[in-house]
Amino acid sequence: EREREKEREREKEREREKDRQREKDRERDRERDRKIREREREERERNRDRDRERDRDRGRDRDRALDRDRDRGRDRGGRRSRSRSRDKDRSRQRKDDQGEDEAEYMERVAAAMEAQEDDEEKLIEERRRKRAEILAKHKKQQEEEAGVVNPTATALGVGSNQAGTESTAKDAEPMQVDSTNAPSEAAAAAQSAHEEKPPQAAEEAEEADMFAADMFDEKSPSDLPTKAAAGVKGFVDNWDDADGYYRARVGESLDDDRYLVTGEVGRGVFSTVLRATDREGNKEVAIKVIRANEVMYKAAQTETVICKKLSGADPENKRHCVRLLRYFEFREHVFMVFEPMSMNLREVLKKYGRNVGLSVAAVQKFAKQMLVALKHLKNCGVLHADIKPDNILVNDKHNLVKVCDFGSAMFAGQNEITPYLVSRFYRPPEVVLGLEYSFPMDLWAIGCCLYELFTGRIAFPGKSNNEMLKLFMDMKGAFPKKILKKALFREKHFDDDYNFSLMEEDPVSKSMIRRIISNTKPGRDIAAALLAHGKGLGDADRQRVVQLADLLDKMFHLDPEKRIGVHEALQHPFVKEPKT
Numbered sequence: 056e057r058e059r060e061k062e063r064e065r066e067k068e069r070e071r072e073k074d075r076q077r078e079k080d081r082e083r084d085r086e087r088d089r090k091i092r093e094r095e096r097e098e099r100e101r102n103r104d105r106d107r108e109r110d111r112d113r114g115r116d117r118d119r120a121l122d123r124d125r126d127r128g129r130d131r132g133g134r135r136s137r138s139r140s141r142d143k144d145r146s147r148q149r150k151d152d153q154g155e156d157e158a159e160y161m162e163r164v165a166a167a168m169e170a171q172e173d174d175e176e177k178l179i180e181e182r183r184r185k186r187a188e189i190l191a192k193h194k195k196q197q198e199e200e201a202g203v204v205n206p207t208a209t210a211l212g213v214g215s216n217q218a219g220t221e222s223t224a225k226d227a228e229p230m231q232v233d234s235t236n237a238p239s240e241a242a243a244a245a246q247s248a249h250e251e252k253p254p255q256a257a258e259e260a261e262e263a264d265m266f267a268a269d270m271f272d273e274k275s276p277s278d279l280p281t282k283a284a285a286g287v288k289g290f291v292d293n294w295d296d297a298d299g300y301y302r303a304r305v306g307e308s309l310d311d312d313r314y315l316v317t318g319e320v321g322r323g324v325f326s327t328v329l330r331a332t333d334r335e336g337n338k339e340v341a342i343k344v345i346r347a348n349e350v351m352y353k354a355a356q357t358e359t360v361i362c363k364k365l366s367g368a369d370p371e372n373k374r375h376c377v378r379l380l381r382y383f384e385f386r387e388h389v390f391m392v393f394e395p396m397s398m399n400l401r402e403v404l405k406k407y408g409r410n411v412g413l414s415v416a417a418v419q420k421f422a423k424q425m426l427v428a429l430k431h432l433k434n435c436g437v438l439h440a441d442i443k444p445d446n447i448l449v450n451d452k453h454n455l456v457k458v459c460d461f462g463s464a465m466f467a468g469q470n471e472i473t474p475y476l477v478s479r480f481y482r483p484p485e486v487v488l489g490l491e492y493s494f495p496m497d498l499w500a501i502g503c504c505l506y507e508l509f510t511g512r513i514a515f516p517g518k519s520n521n522e523m524l525k526l527f528m529d530m531k532g533a534f535p536k537k538i539l540k541k542a543l544f545r546e547k548h549f550d551d552d553y554n555f556s557l558m559e560e561d562p563v564s565k566s567m568i569r570r571i572i573s574n575t576k577p578g579r580d581i582a583a584a585l586l587a588h589g590k591g592l593g594d595a596d597r598q599r600v601v602q603l604a605d606l607l608d609k610m611f612h613l614d615p616e617k618r619i620g621v622h623e624a625l626q627h628p629f630v631k632e633p634k635t
Contacts, residue, residue, distance in 0.1 A: 124348040374431035377459040396448035412511035442500035489543030495615035502610030602629035
């Protein structure tokens with residue numbers, strides 16, 4: 056019995072020894088895991104520091120490029136002035152060297168002036184004759200086309216020719232585009248238009264960032280001079296204004312007389328948009344003329360590559376992206392020829408739904424077409440990065456929309472983090488906070504457009520990025536901490552405990568003060584807001600409004616990874632519901 060007892064004791068001791076060994080093994084494993092996590096954290100911090108340094112270097116490079124462009128423009132005027140001065144100096148030097156007496160010199164000057172006056176009179180007479188011919192020809196064309204031209208044609212040109220012209224894109228004189236390197240370089244150039252503001256100045260400039268600058272912006276369409284009034288080739292060799300915009304002239308011919316300029320739609324940061332007639336087929340077109348500087352030229356390279364890819368992937372013209380018909384270079388500008396449309400959705404809202412919006416049936420129809428365009432962009436690997444009503448065009452029958460203006464677009468994977476990408480009212484949380492962004496960014500902007508189309512009001516009318524975050528949380532509640540931990544710009548808007556810091560103007564000192572908000576609960580019900588706006592609707596339309604509210608709720612998810620995808624959105628009852 057004692058032997059058995061001793062054996063049991065020895066067995067227990069062996070078990071205890073094994074337990075101690077297992078505990079030591081677990082302790083070693085925990086220590087090893089802790090060291091691995093520590094190394095990974097240090098590696099992440101080093102990578103984050105490198106990324107920040109790289110972003111700063113890129114920002115400095117872009118600033119230097121912009122400075123060089125500005126200096127180049129200033130130097131151009133300075134060189135002309137110096138050249139004139141040198142010509143005058145050489146004339147005076149020749150006069151001194153020849154040792155002529157005053158009388159002979161004055162006789163030659165008088166003779167030269169008389170000859171010059173004769174030449175100027177001939178030139179003036181020739182200009183008057185050409186101007187009369189152009190005006191007569193233009194007037195005749197207007198009289199012939201008066202019965203068929205769409206009087207409301209704006210945004211992308213006039214007329215309603217929608218398809219059948221995409222094959223001509225390949226007939227254009229090729230622009231030198233390196234399709235492998237140009238996208239990445241030009242994408243950065245396009246984004247620099249959003250990033251060139253320093254943080255402090257950017258907050259002050261937010262007022263001008265509401266809709267940002269549009270390819271087809273009609274804020275200041277100007278009456279163009281006639282070709283004769285503004286000058287013709289041979290008399291005026293400066294085709295640009297001081298800012299590098301092309302000086303278009305009514306009656307002017309472009310690209311070997313193929314296009315006749317009939318007017319100007321407007322201008323944005325990147326370009327001027329002209330109305331023109333394509334003499335091959337006598338079709339109306341819209342021509343986007345890129346500003347003449349290196350940054351804009353690189354952005355035009357990317358836009359051209361993207362437009363060609365989108366058109367090539369949509370041979371039947373059914374994917375609701377505006378088509379680039381062809382492009383060419385002329386007088387040191389890139390000219391991009393697009394199919395014509397009638398107006399953009401902001402103009403539609405102003406004309407038919409100011410402060411009241413459009414019918415839910417119209418919003419439903421437009422929603423499906425916009426999502427089809429977004430699906431096409433995703434299939435082509437393209438981020439639009441500036442979706443808003445201004446960049447969605449409608450035909451003259453108001454039953455077809457197309458996404459336009461790919462000046463800020465980029466290929467997925469070539470995007471850089473910046474807090475000023477996308478026009479502010481349509482800017483998603485991940486851009487404001489400095490998170491990685493991708494295709495969900497455009498879904499958020501589509502949601503903002505749908506809300507605005509139905510209500511006639513902007514979904515998130517913040518005056519700054521900081522106020523935009525407050526409006527997001529008013530609707531959807533506080534941001535998850537896991538998102539804020541990854542945000543590069545968190546310190547601008549949140550304290551160390553992840554409480555929101557609202558920047559407000561002090562009513563007495565008029566300076567900006569910081570107010571900490573620790574309890575950010577949602578207080579804005581999107582369904583209730585839409586139903587209140589749609590009061591008086593029938594049961595079927597009210598059901599559509601409820602479906603629209605559900606779709607927007609999914610589009611406005613603060614976490615881009617949990618936001619509804621474009622394929623799911625196309626299957627949503629609001630979009631998929633058949634027309635009645």
